[in-house]
Amino acid sequence: MSVKIRLxxxxxxxxxxxxIVVANADAPRDGKFIERVGTYNPMLPADHAERIILxxxxxQYWLGNGAQPTDxxxxxxxxxELIKAPARTEQTKQPMPKKKAQxxxxxxxxxxxxx
Numbered sequence: 001m002s003v004k005i006r007l008x009x010x011x012x013x014x015x016x017x018x019x020i021v022v023a024n025a026d027a028p029r030d031g032k033f034i035e036r037v038g039t040y041n042p043m044l045p046a047d048h049a050e051r052i053i054l055x056x057x058x059x060q061y062w063l064g065n066g067a068q069p070t071d072x073x074x075x076x077x078x079x080x081e082l083i084k085a086p087a088r089t090e091q092t093k094q095p096m097p098k099k100k101a102q103x104x105x106x107x108x109x110x111x112x113x114x115x
Contacts, residue, residue: 002025004025005070006070007020009030019040022035052076
């Protein structure tokens, strides 16, 4: 079975709190896990010391044994310099203008240059 390092949600409604856990990949998000290796409290300011707490020794052990972190957890681990920073995935093209609008804009720019 593959092992993941991921977030398990806790806390009250609209007051999220996450445990960073090592769990089997097919286990439910908030279900059975192998070990707790940290916490993440998104309600605290970004520069607060207790926003992200990691057990670095245990994380190094699990990473050495092949556990794969999720995207969010990989960013936490990269910030703590436990792993190399993951490559940023390409953003969607959804907010960009569609093909016809791009053609009109190119035509306007060309006309402005000619004038």
